[in-house]
Each structure stands twice: as structure tokens, then as C-alpha cells.
Amino acid sequence: MIIARPVANHIARTHLKSARLTLVVTVHEAYLQWLPSLLTSVRQQNLAFRKMLVCDDCQPKQIDQEWEVLHGVWHDPNAARNAALEHITSDWVVFWDADNVMPGDYLQTVAVAAEHAKRKTAILYPSVVRVTDDQKVGFRANAQPWNYWKAKERSMADTCSAWKLLALHQLPEVFRAGCSPLDDYCLVQRLTELGWNGEPVPSTVALRDHPLRRSLTKRPRTADTLWQARRHAIITPWSARWHCCEELATWFLKAELPPQTSIVWIDNSGDAKFATWLWRLAAKLRKRWQVQSIEIRSVHGRAKDQTYEAIHTQVARLYNLTMTGRTEDIIITLEDDVLPPLDGLQKLCEPFLPFTKVAAVAGAYPTRGQPDRVAASTTSDRWGRMPTMDSLSDQVQPIGMVPGGFTAWAGWALQKALPFHTTEQPKLGWDGTASRELTLAGSDLFLHGGVRCEHRTL
Incomplete structure (x- = not known):
């Protein structure tokens, strides 16, 4: 595993404290096709923040110097995220799969919410919607006010939410090995049992619906994931x-x-x-x-x-x-x-x-x-x-x-x-x-x- 730390470009922008937020993007070979558009969206964010690209057995090209690049062979997005967490010291972290579509003001919206979050808030979650390549909208989950039992009934937060690092460090293992479509749901359950809460943020993230989704190709054991969590x-x-x-x-x-x-x-x-x-x-x-x-x-x-x-x-x-x-x-x-x-x-x-x-x-x-x-x-x-x-x-x-x-x-x-x-x-x-x-x-x-x-x- 190799981590490269290029000197960041100093771009004049209106921003909050960059030390408070880190964006962690995970990418593997099948997702490289969506990486350029994601990098463009990240450049448009009106915020200075730490950027980390985690490459799982792949070699992306033309990465801006302001990105820290972490290379490894995990064949598992959860293991890749855990590896990235070892290098993060910010207050909040946003995990992003390279196939997701980032709104132009998403990170600034999250940063503002983090500045005003309550002491026991560990999750800042957006609304999410699944879209196909031809822009057909499928499943949609609107971010609702936080409720303990509602978070048991449904998945309140996607992995693309912002997570408080202090809360994550209380878990013996943040992301468990394997890949399941309910990893985010289970992470919420574990944090909730430690007394942490969540807050919705006024933004909507589009999740691409395609046959290469890792939660589909990895044949997850969903029942076992819930049984453990x-x-x-x-x-x-x-x-x-x-x-x-x-x-x-x-x-x-x-x-x-x-x-x-x-x-x-x-x-x-x-x-x-x-x-x-x-x-x-x-x-x-x-x-x-x-x-x-x-x-x-x-x-x-x-x-x-x-x-x-x-x-x-x-x-x-x-x-x-x-x-x-x-x-x-x-x-x-x-x-x-x-x-x-x-x-x-x-x-x-x-x-x-x-x-x-x-x-x-x-x-x-x-x-x-x-x-x-x-x-x-x-x-x-x-x-x-x-x-x-x-x-x-x-x-x-x-x-x-x-x-x-x-x-x-x-x-x-x-x-x-x-x-x-x-x-x-x-x-x-x-x-x-x-x-x-x-x-x-x-x-x-x-x-x-x-x-x-x-x-x-x-």
C-alpha cells in the first residue's frame, strides 16, 4: 500500500476551515469511467477541504495535484475505506463511491451543517435518489428528521453522508469486511447504540443505478450483515x-x-x-x-x-x-x-x-x-x-x-x-x-x- 502526498494547489476560494472535512473517494477498475466527471464536480465545490483518492487495484490518470492518492489491493470498498481512515485527522469525513453524482454545492452544505451540528450528532445525511444513465429516476429516499425507531425501520443515511470521526473511532472496526447494500444501515445502527444521532442536510445525491455496482457483483450476504449488526x-x-x-x-x-x-x-x-x-x-x-x-x-x-x-x-x-x-x-x-x-x-x-x-x-x-x-x-x-x-x-x-x-x-x-x-x-x-x-x-x-x-x- 502506497500513499502519495503531493503539495496542494493554493486556489483562492471562499471557504470554511479546511481541516474540518475530508473527502474520501474510492475507485476501482470498473468505476474509472465515472471518475473524470466526479473530479470535475469536486473542482466546482466552493470549499477548501482535504481530498483523498483511494485506488483499489487500479491506476487512474490525470489526477489533480491537490489530491492525496492511496493505492492498495483490497477488492473490497470497506477495506479501502478503513485503510483511508488511518490517515485522516479531520473532524468529519465524507465517503464517496466514484460512480455517485456529486451536487455542485454538496460539500459546502455539509460543512455548514457540521459547523452548527449538535454535540451528539455524528451523521449528516442527504436525500438520495437512484438514476440510470438515461436519467430515469428510480428509488428515492428523502432525508427525514432523525428518529431512533425510524432509523431502525429504514436506512436513514447513505455512505455518502458526512460522518464524525470522533464517533467512528469508538467502533472497533468501522466498515466490516465484505460488501453489502446495507453497510450504511448497519453503521448507523452501531453508532446509534453508542448514543449518537443524525441530522438531515438540504441536498440530494444521485446514485447511479448500473449492473456494475459492487453491492450487486460481490454477492453480499445481507441477512448475515444484519445478524451481526x-x-x-x-x-x-x-x-x-x-x-x-x-x-x-x-x-x-x-x-x-x-x-x-x-x-x-x-x-x-x-x-x-x-x-x-x-x-x-x-x-x-x-x-x-x-x-x-x-x-x-x-x-x-x-x-x-x-x-x-x-x-x-x-x-x-x-x-x-x-x-x-x-x-x-x-x-x-x-x-x-x-x-x-x-x-x-x-x-x-x-x-x-x-x-x-x-x-x-x-x-x-x-x-x-x-x-x-x-x-x-x-x-x-x-x-x-x-x-x-x-x-x-x-x-x-x-x-x-x-x-x-x-x-x-x-x-x-x-x-x-x-x-x-x-x-x-x-x-x-x-x-x-x-x-x-x-x-x-x-x-x-x-x-x-x-x-x-x-x-x-x-
């Missing part, structure tokens, strides 16, 4: 059903858990012997590196002779108390009489993509008293039309109501459904009530036929 919580109420507990304990110890997992266990047994067993299980599970925290909440005074409706109302209240206020990207509910496959969690989480309305994805298991029927409903107002287990494919399918036995819920969607109304529709249960609320809010529910679970209370 997101935070997950698993909530399980335990009722000392010993015929189920040992098997579920084994599942927790052997299952493929997300890299960032918090676990909340609700001891609803009222059994001192079971409470001791549960604490011992937690001690074993804490040795797993994926588990960030394990919290055990004990419920006191549970009546042994509760009616079916009273039990469901109590469980709904417990879920209300446990889910409210959580900030994880995805919350998984797992009840102690449902045994999922060891790879079930990752499969449940795969459909949750930005810019979709996926609010919940449930695993498939037989319903109580009807082992040939799935505990789900094709209608959204009652537990009625239940599909048969044999009718399911291995893919996800839309569904009207999902059960809570083994279900992944989008955190942003739950904010629209919490708290559950536990007394209005007792026959719906907490999961049916949540399904109804999410459907009324315009969200989508799915059943995953490829996640077949055992139901121990039939």
Missing part, C-alpha cells in the same frame, strides 16, 4: 413445566444465538426449587460470548387455581411490562413449552429488511388440541382459520395473526402496539391482540414454514 432480546416466561424445561434449557445452551443478545427470563412458577434451577441455568449460559446480559424477573403471588382467561391476562401483563421500554432491533418471544430448531432464530430474523413493513415472523408449531393445525390464523380479527402443518412450504408466507410461542418482533413495530390491551379481547390473548394492533398500524405479519417447532403442551 443488530441487537436482539429473547423473552421467555417460565412456569416450571418440568417436562419442557430441560429440553428448552438444552436449546438455550446449543442454539445459534445472535452475536448481540440480551435474555430476559420471567419466573412465573412460584416454585423455589425451580427458581434455583433457573439461576443455575443462567450461570451456565453466561459463559456464551453472544449473551450480553441475562435478567431473571420473579413473579410473586401467582394463584394455583387461576382460570384460563386469568392466566392469559396475567401473561399479557408480564409481556407488557417486559417489552415496554426495550430498545433492541428485534425482540424474540419464546415460551417454555415450544422447542424451536437450533438454527431457528437466524431464519426468523432474515425477513426483517429496511424499507419493508415486516413487523413479526413466527415459527410454525401445532396448536393445542389440533396437532394437524398451525398455531396461527389467516384472519386478522380472531383465531379461526388455521392452516394445516402439511400445507406449509419452507418459506415465509403472509398471515393474519401470529402466536407468541416462538416469534420475532421488530422493535420499531412494537412501539405502535404497546401496551397491549389485555382486557378488551381476552380470547385473543396477548399475541392475538398484538397481531391485531400491528395489522391496524399497516404492518405485515408472516409465518415461517421453514422454522418447524415442537409444541410440548398439546
Whole structure:
């Protein structure tokens, strides 16, 4: 890797402090065709700033002397950006792919926004639009005011945003190896979890839509990218059903858990012997590196002779108390009489993509008293039309109501459904009530036929 530092041309311009902003342009062989027009756009910026061109296994020609050129062989834009970051000392950095179209006043707009940004602002993001070579406009994302949950629901910031270097330095690795169309989304999630925010800037960046885009040619593993970046919580109420507990304990110890997992266990047994067993299980599970925290909440005074409706109302209240206020990207509910496959969690989480309305994805298991029927409903107002287990494919399918036995819920969607109304529709249960609320809010529910679970209370 070689970095050349030519003496910059001293061009008289009206500008802000050049030390505050660095532009990092990444280019590889396939993108050289767009580099000349980008360099022309950069010259037109009414601002003095540091310019760095990162050449990934390519040799561009006729580069102005004011550019610092970093050469290397990475075959990965993320690795190239990480290499550039080692040489940057400015307050803010803008990452730019050579195929993007830069507005004539973009960097000045960003610099002004940086001067007035709040202390906890780490991302200055523009609107983005995809355009073809014949100027046909495709996807457009307008820069909206910053919102924590909105940033979970959709991708608020593209890589071409301005990023505060102080915030980036808090990450062990800014850009992870590989190339995914959701790299920017995942970077936003990681910064958000550290307490940083974003602010929109009044500018629109055009992203060229072409078949040579690296996020297309590199065959990214989008689901794995999200699996690594997101935070997950698993909530399980335990009722000392010993015929189920040992098997579920084994599942927790052997299952493929997300890299960032918090676990909340609700001891609803009222059994001192079971409470001791549960604490011992937690001690074993804490040795797993994926588990960030394990919290055990004990419920006191549970009546042994509760009616079916009273039990469901109590469980709904417990879920209300446990889910409210959580900030994880995805919350998984797992009840102690449902045994999922060891790879079930990752499969449940795969459909949750930005810019979709996926609010919940449930695993498939037989319903109580009807082992040939799935505990789900094709209608959204009652537990009625239940599909048969044999009718399911291995893919996800839309569904009207999902059960809570083994279900992944989008955190942003739950904010629209919490708290559950536990007394209005007792026959719906907490999961049916949540399904109804999410459907009324315009969200989508799915059943995953490829996640077949055992139901121990039939």
C-alpha cells in the first residue's frame, strides 16, 4: 500500500476551515469511467477541504495535484475505506463511491451543517435518489428528521453522508469486511447504540443505478450483515413445566444465538426449587460470548387455581411490562413449552429488511388440541382459520395473526402496539391482540414454514 502526498494547489476560494472535512473517494477498475466527471464536480465545490483518492487495484490518470492518492489491493470498498481512515485527522469525513453524482454545492452544505451540528450528532445525511444513465429516476429516499425507531425501520443515511470521526473511532472496526447494500444501515445502527444521532442536510445525491455496482457483483450476504449488526432480546416466561424445561434449557445452551443478545427470563412458577434451577441455568449460559446480559424477573403471588382467561391476562401483563421500554432491533418471544430448531432464530430474523413493513415472523408449531393445525390464523380479527402443518412450504408466507410461542418482533413495530390491551379481547390473548394492533398500524405479519417447532403442551 502506497500513499502519495503531493503539495496542494493554493486556489483562492471562499471557504470554511479546511481541516474540518475530508473527502474520501474510492475507485476501482470498473468505476474509472465515472471518475473524470466526479473530479470535475469536486473542482466546482466552493470549499477548501482535504481530498483523498483511494485506488483499489487500479491506476487512474490525470489526477489533480491537490489530491492525496492511496493505492492498495483490497477488492473490497470497506477495506479501502478503513485503510483511508488511518490517515485522516479531520473532524468529519465524507465517503464517496466514484460512480455517485456529486451536487455542485454538496460539500459546502455539509460543512455548514457540521459547523452548527449538535454535540451528539455524528451523521449528516442527504436525500438520495437512484438514476440510470438515461436519467430515469428510480428509488428515492428523502432525508427525514432523525428518529431512533425510524432509523431502525429504514436506512436513514447513505455512505455518502458526512460522518464524525470522533464517533467512528469508538467502533472497533468501522466498515466490516465484505460488501453489502446495507453497510450504511448497519453503521448507523452501531453508532446509534453508542448514543449518537443524525441530522438531515438540504441536498440530494444521485446514485447511479448500473449492473456494475459492487453491492450487486460481490454477492453480499445481507441477512448475515444484519445478524451481526443488530441487537436482539429473547423473552421467555417460565412456569416450571418440568417436562419442557430441560429440553428448552438444552436449546438455550446449543442454539445459534445472535452475536448481540440480551435474555430476559420471567419466573412465573412460584416454585423455589425451580427458581434455583433457573439461576443455575443462567450461570451456565453466561459463559456464551453472544449473551450480553441475562435478567431473571420473579413473579410473586401467582394463584394455583387461576382460570384460563386469568392466566392469559396475567401473561399479557408480564409481556407488557417486559417489552415496554426495550430498545433492541428485534425482540424474540419464546415460551417454555415450544422447542424451536437450533438454527431457528437466524431464519426468523432474515425477513426483517429496511424499507419493508415486516413487523413479526413466527415459527410454525401445532396448536393445542389440533396437532394437524398451525398455531396461527389467516384472519386478522380472531383465531379461526388455521392452516394445516402439511400445507406449509419452507418459506415465509403472509398471515393474519401470529402466536407468541416462538416469534420475532421488530422493535420499531412494537412501539405502535404497546401496551397491549389485555382486557378488551381476552380470547385473543396477548399475541392475538398484538397481531391485531400491528395489522391496524399497516404492518405485515408472516409465518415461517421453514422454522418447524415442537409444541410440548398439546
